[in-house]
Amino acid sequence: MTASCMFCKIANNESKAEIVYRDEEVTAFRDIHPVAPIHILIIPNRHIESANEIKSEDQLLVGHMIFTARQLAAREGIDKDGYRLIMNTGPRGGQTVFHMHVHLIGQRQMHWPPG
Ligand code: AMP
Ligand code: ZN
Numbered sequence: 001m002t003a004s005c006m007f008c009k010i011a012n013n014e015s016k017a018e019i020v021y022r023d024e025e026v027t028a029f030r031d032i033h034p035v036a037p038i039h040i041l042i043i044p045n046r047h048i049e050s051a052n053e054i055k056s057e058d059q060l061l062v063g064h065m066i067f068t069a070r071q072l073a074a075r076e077g078i079d080k081d082g083y084r085l086i087m088n089t090g091p092r093g094g095q096t097v098f099h100m101h102v103h104l105i106g107q108r109q110m111h112w113p114p115g
Contacts, residue, residue: 002047007099011045020075025061026068028104037107038076038083042069048100051089069104078106086114 001008009015010029017029020040031039042065048054054062066085073079083106088094 002099005047005099007041007043007097007101008047011043021068021072023068025064028068028072031103034105036105038078038105040069040072040076040104042072042102042104043099049098050095050100051087053100065102069102072104073106076106082106082110084110 001012006015010017010019011027017032019027019029021028021042025045026042027045028040028042031041044058044061044065046061048058069085070079073083083104086103086105087100088096088103
């Protein structure tokens, strides 16, 4: 837990969020500024700053984050049409909250290349 980290607070139930899934390892909640009709963030409950800080022993946890995203996509009914999973990393990657998270966005057409 990093005291000033908003996502640590959400994971610890110290700050409000619209939580859609939670277990021992991860928490998933709706993004406060959605960029698509469905926009969910999946975070590890333990503070990891970004993908740059993933350690060898975190590999199962990162896999669990992706698996959770895939399950939520099915639950939200966007799995058949398709969706996008994004992990912005570092300032140039567009990361603004430095507690690692996967964005699950869907229910509209995505474009490539991203901005
Ligand atoms: P990123 O820019 O990839 O670091 O993504 C951070 C995301 O967190 C943005 O899409 C924000 O809208 C979202 N966000 C920031 N604070 C909150 C919050 N308190 N609850 C839900 N989503 C948040
Ligand atoms: Zn944190």
